[in-house]
Amino acid sequence: MGQKFAQIDVPSSGLASTINTFDISRYPAGMYVVRAVFDDRVVIKKVIKN
Amino acid sequence: MINNFNYTAHGQQDYLRLPTVNLGGTDSAFFSFNVAAAIFTDTAATNNSWDTLEVLLSTDCGLSYTSLYKKWGATLVTHANADISFFVPSAIDWRKDSVNLTPYINSGNILLAFRNITENKNNIYLDDVNVLTLTINPNLKAAGFLVTPNPATSNIQVQFYPNPFGLRGIGCII
Incomplete structure (x- = not known):
């Protein structure tokens, strides 16, 4: 648990896309956490992989 | 098709008014259309006058209009060379243009219109006219x-x- 397996880095300009896509098809079924790191906060969402 | 080729008046304004739409409840909106246009003389010619195409928006049923798009001469043409014959576009002569309507999503019913101001140059074609909304x-x-x-x-x-x-x-x- 806690191993990061995919990462989208934000350009140095600080401008990020409003939609970002991860391909999780090759990973086993289970619960994953998507973690977005901002300058002043971290937000997370749980996602289930079937 | 706007037949400026045979429209011998100068400075005459004609409107193509579209049905009113209400963009309420959406988060962004665009007006898009395909245009094909040619001119009679070279776009670099000086002291020339040009056919002009505008997109207008009215929030009071056409009593007054705001101009959202206005093109003529080099900014309007889609056919590379000046054409002294009656212009009929081929597939490569079309361009898609769009206008952002998002500032008007809370304006109630809006009326969109094309305005042609003729200078008797060459034809302008319009096709695939759409209002696109995103929620x-x-x-x-x-x-x-x-x-x-x-x-x-x-x-x-x-x-x-x-x-x-x-x-x-x-x-x-x-």
Whole structure:
């Protein structure tokens, strides 16, 4: 648990896309956490992989 | 088709008014259309006058208009060379143009119109005229951060609303 397996880095300009896509098809079924790191906060969402 | 080729008046203004639309409840809106146009003389010619195409918007049923798009001469033409014959476009002569209507989504009924101001040059064609609207997922608007679909089997989309300023990175963790 806690191993990061995919990462989208934000350009140095600080401008990020409003939609970002991860391909999780090759990973086993289970619960994953998507973690977005901002300058002043971290937000997370749980996602289930079937 | 706007037949400026045979329209011998100068400075005459003609309107093509579209049915009113109400953009309420949407989050962004665009007016798009395909245009094909040619001119009679070279766009570099000086002291010339040009046929002009405008897109106008009215919020009072046509009593007054705001100009959202205005092109003539080199900015309007889609056919590379001056054409002294009656212009009929080929497939490569078309261009898609669009106008942002988002500032008017809360303006009630709006009336859009094309205005042609003729200078008896050459023809302008319009096709595929559309008003496109986008509505943001209400769950995304409420949360500001959404992962979909959930559950997922292949791709997941991580969406932010509004634009994620100050975002350093996104990671997926098992």
